[in-house]
Amino acid sequence: MKKAPLQPLSGEEITGRRVAAQVLRTDLLHPHYGGNKWYKLKYNLEAAREAGYETVLTFGGAFSNHIAATAAAAAQHGFHSIGIIRGEEQETLNPTLHFARGQGMHLHYFSREKYRHKHETQTERELQALFGRFYSIPEGGSNVEGVRGCTEILSDIGAGFDTVMVACGTGSTLAGIALSLRPGQRAIGVPVFRNGHFLETEIRSQMAAFLERYPGGAWNQEPSLSLACDYHFGGYARQTPELFAFAAAFEKEHGIPLDFVYTSKLFYAFYDLLRLGAFRQDERILLVHTGGLQGNAGILARQEGSKD
Numbered sequence: 001m002k003k004a005p006l007q008p009l010s011g012e013e014i015t016g017r018r019v020a021a022q023v024l025r026t027d028l029l030h031p032h033y034g035g036n037k038w039y040k041l042k043y044n045l046e047a048a049r050e051a052g053y054e055t056v057l058t059f060g061g062a063f064s065n066h067i068a069a070t071a072a073a074a075a076q077h078g079f080h081s082i083g084i085i086r087g088e089e090q091e092t093l094n095p096t097l098h099f100a101r102g103q104g105m106h107l108h109y110f111s112r113e114k115y116r117h118k119h120e121t122q123t124e125r126e127l128q129a130l131f132g133r134f135y136s137i138p139e140g141g142s143n144v145e146g147v148r149g150c151t152e153i154l155s156d157i158g159a160g161f162d163t164v165m166v167a168c169g170t171g172s173t174l175a176g177i178a179l180s181l182r183p184g185q186r187a188i189g190v191p192v193f194r195n196g197h198f199l200e201t202e203i204r205s206q207m208a209a210f211l212e213r214y215p216g217g218a219w220n221q222e223p224s225l226s227l228a229c230d231y232h233f234g235g236y237a238r239q240t241p242e243l244f245a246f247a248a249a250f251e252k253e254h255g256i257p258l259d260f261v262y263t264s265k266l267f268y269a270f271y272d273l274l275r276l277g278a279f280r281q282d283e284r285i286l287l288v289h290t291g292g293l294q295g296n297a298g299i300l301a302r303q304e305g306s307k308d
């Protein structure tokens with residue numbers, strides 16, 4: 001896959017604070033599975049192939065970037081795919097699920113209650129009875145292989161930044177990034193849901209699991225890592241008019257589209273932390289654009305619908 005382009009951010013707010021900010025556009029890596037989800041899938045698909053699987057099965061909500069990316073990447077790499085979708089089947093498919101099915105993904109729905117038990121042995125057995133042999137990828141692609149892929153997100157950049165910022169759901173992306181940090185570099189994660197503080201323990205345990213599986217690499221085992229937990233805008237997949245307005249103004253000024261679940265909260269957090277003086281003079285900040293734009297159409301449609 002090609003390299004993700006780096007795009008400097010200009011503007012009075014940034015130059016006035018005498019910092020430098022750049023955006024790593026992983027969203028541009030591929031039209032259908034760009035963003036962090038490809039990094040999380042890469043070694044999962046490799047493991048599936050090595051173990052002789054023909055089908056991958058994974059889990060996600062109806063707007064899930066991971067579902068869309070898995071459907072496309074599986075098709076591209078010659079796998080059948082099955083998506084276990086949280087919630088009841090709707091009469092019309094939203095854009096995410098429509099796309100996933102168009103890529104050949106078989107969609108299977110779990111009630112919210114049942115979905116909560118998706119990773120339990122009993123459910124796994126039921127799914128095997130239904131679908132036969134498959135390679136299972138957890139929700140969000142967040143396993144050790146997913147973390148492994150994310151250790152490569154910054155590999156082309158090396159020492160070119162001081163602070164990296166990334167939006168967090170499961171935290172696997174940040175776990176992989178943290179493992180790859182050089183001495184003196186730090187990472188700030190922005191959880192996109194309420195009460196994100198617990199995620200730090202979660203990230204540390206994902207790093208530990210990775211190090212157990214892949215010991216001996218030149219990994220940063222004590223990375224400088226913090227979370228900015230006040231930018232959830234009401235919770236996961238919640239938005240406020242202020243967030244929509246921010247994303248629109250940002251795209252207009254910089255020509256960079258943001259998704260409404262992850263990256264708009266990340267970039268909002270960056271500007272707020274900048275105003276709050278969280279960065280020192282000459283600090284070089286790298287913002288990771290993790291993609292997710294496929295979800296916007298469905299979110300805007302839902303937004304319109306809720307006004308009726």
Ligand SMILES: *Cc1c(COP(=O)(O)O)cnc(C)c1O
Nearest residue numbers: 169170171172173262290291292
């Ligand atoms: C899934 C996703 C994230 C969160 O990644 P985690 O590894 O689950 O923390 C961030 N940004 C976008 C656009 C995503 O789709």
